[in-house]
Amino acid sequence: MTEYTQKIREIAKKLLSEGKVDVVIGFREGTVPLMAEPCLVSDPAGVDQLVFNSFCGVNLANYLPRRKDRIAVVAKGCDSRNMAQHIAENQINRDQLVIIGAPCTRMMDRRKVAAAVDGKDITSVAEADGRLTVTGPGFEKVLDRESVLQDNCAICVHVNPVLSDEMLADPLPEQEKDRYTDIREVEAMTPGERYAHFEELLSGCIRCYACRNACPLCYCPTCFVDESKPQWVGKSIDPTDTLTFHFLRAFHCAGRCTDCGACERACPVGINVRQFTKKLEKDCKELFDWEAGMSPDVRPPLDTFRPDDPGKFIK
Amino acid sequence: MGIDPGRLHFSWISSAEATKFVDVATKVIEEVKALGPADRFVKEKAQVA
Amino acid sequence: MENPYYPYPVRIASTVIETEDRNLKTFKFEFLDPADEEKFSYMPGQFAELSVTGKGEIPIGIASSPTEKGFLMFTVNKVGVVSSALHNMVEGDIMGVRGPMGNWYPWEKLQGKNVVIIGGGFAFTTLRSSIVYMLHPDNRKKFGDIHVVYGARSPGMLLYRDELAEWERRDDINMHITVDRADDPDWKYNVGFVPSITEKNAPKADNDTYAIVCGPPIMIKFTQPVLEKLGYAHDHIIMSLENRMKCGIGMCGRCNIGMEFVCKDGPVFTLEELNRTPREY
């Protein structure tokens, strides 16, 4: 990881001092263990705050829409796919971007780490050789990296950036994974069971919209839940309204979601929000052989029509 | 989502196919009536407690 | 414990379309319970939350004057959900009024002073209240000269046209009505923007002259330098602000400018006070 950090600083410094970009978007050291803060550097003297580690889980594609300047941005596999998606959706121009590709060793989940030490207070972490050493007052514990990966990272099949102008390392091998075991379980339920399952899943939701705001796809100027003329969804914590919000948001992300995990990472009450988006991801894969954000040049399946699109549901 | 499949119908009907529209609409109504009142995604009064 | 969220039930006594674009309507309300009228005691410059049952509430300046008894009057611009619903309501319908809220123009301080009222567009409502209040026989002698500069886009967009004409005929108030463009060949008043009419007609500043300014942001922006040029000190320029509001009682947290809540500490501030707060309005 230190090599990545070193290299990001070098590239950032070069790009800024040569005037190739106006700003660099990357991460700086967090103020608490297991965190890193996205930051923007515009002065070559400021590049030394940039770091890269296993807690850089925030999707930096989130910071690109509506920017007018030339930007160098650090991109993991999923970030780069969301950037490709942004380019396809005209949220940013490819020629504004210098993408600093980071073949991703997959990010760790701070809440899993905390749970692995029974919620004890963690004051520092160190990472080496696939292991994470966690220390706090009166304890030290070594965790296997694989056991504390973010859920989406554990099943990630695209760790390498799909777009890049600079690379921090050679591409890493991609894993073969069955991504949809949990989704198949839900699919096997009867409609009634499924409804009950979703109600239970969302029972703790506080409608803070952190999932939506963390999502790089949710850049609509006015979200449907914020519309007042007409008001589509009630604003209290009524369970029907809450379900409606999550389902509709997931549908808006169909064929666009890269399973970057931003929603789940942001959820303050630990809801497995990806269950919704992953179902649609699975459908897009099976019906259209489509994975989102693999190229900025191919139109996504939901904004194109082909005569051979699957149509069995039409009676 | 947990919606009964019988409550959701897709059909392709051209503006010229009035009879088909009537047939489909009648069939849908019959099927939905047979299922009885929906109890999912139904909001009576906000449950906030 | 008094419930400050409780809207007094009122009946719509009358509605009048004020302007040619039909977007401004004046409503007169009567309290269902006459005792509520006693509780609703207000001063010109205050506002109330109009509560359309089933839709929500909107904060609107009170256009009637406390010297007018038996009704409350509001002029509402049709912009959002509640105001649109209100525009569709008719005489006899029941709704709610919550208030009065906020502070008012500093009538104590204005005693014995000259008052220059500068208004634009549909922000003339609390200014109407103020004029009616000052012109009331019990009050007129408490004030010095009264000047009114009031402008709208066109003659058909002026509010309270009958009253304006009546005030024009009086000799104890100096009216300077203006429109941006006069499409009416019989238009007999000024043509021009409020700032320039102010510059031409407003009295020179002195310690005994206060300006009350209420209008769209663009008018305020260009009127302020004119008043400064005429020598008005910032503590002699009185303004009324608008912000998005919900509770109207300083609790819901959205309308603040710095530490002040527009709904409770305002909406009336002097320019001197505003200079000290972030311009988040």
Next chain:
Amino acid sequence: MRFLKITKNDWARGVEGLKDSFRVFGPVLERSHFNFRPLEKGQEPDFSFRNTRLSPKSTVYPQSEILFTYTLDKSRPDHHVHKEPPRDETPRAILGIRPCDAKAFGLVKLNFDTPEYKDPYWLSAYEATTLVGLACDEPCSACFCTSAGSGPFDEAGLDVLLKDEGDHYLVKVLTEKGGKLVSAAGWAGEASGAEKAFVDGAAVAAEKITSFVSADKLAGKVTNQLHNAKFWDDVAFSCINCGTCTFLCPTCWCFDIQDEVAGTDGVRMKNWDSCMFPLFTLHGTGHNPRGQKTDRVRQRFMHKLKYFVDRYDKGIMCVGCGRCVQHCPVNIDIRRVCEIMNEYEPEPETCPA
């Protein structure tokens, strides 16, 4: 001041007994974290928590609360008239609230209990509530209560303070309300000399706090200079306006008022809102005084660390519970922002010459 010593059996029995006359709330493990919830018969509060994910503010101030009901049915004589639903004034007890969260109620009270207006919903719930605190023996590394006007054994706002002594609790009865709860629970057994245990415990716990903020110079700053300072862009850059901080915060009180109608039956309700959302301040005209993300982040911190300080002269509107520090998905840290604000010196005016 009374001190009691009660065994954990007495405690459990007392808690069960309280449920006859109180609505009892306590920390409960949900999925991966704790929250304060109403306790059912037979359900004990789980004191193995460090602190709850959501603050206990919802016990007094529910996220959604009905203000009025009404009917739109014109055949009913009271149509379109707002009616207050009956208020539940059953006494409530919050068991195991941390001192920081109890202190927060006092700060929120400044907003809902003012000389001009009183919020009857918040106030009546608050007045019906007895706060039974659990002293914090193991504060977290993100906690900074001692420099935010509170502390792991702080008694402000509490009616009773408990100290966990392994097989028993020491109980400090702080108010008359607290005394009534203790009697209702049947807890007796005076513990003379327990005072020292609290004093010592407080000192030991305070030693364990490793994180601090300085807020001493905030009151002296000029609002507009702080507001216009250049650092806000950097502070706000990473913010995604998700609102997590405001929803978890024990001192955030902002709300929205909404009407909802089903058929002819309607309710007007109060829902928590967040200054992080653009809709919070959007005018009907489309103009938004806090339209940019930086404006909104600045509002949150200025409100807590400057406007509140100036308005009430009661310190900062933060009790140092550390929730926003731990759960902000992009690691915006109020401690860092407070430091920047406290140390801020206005950029020197450039000389026009």
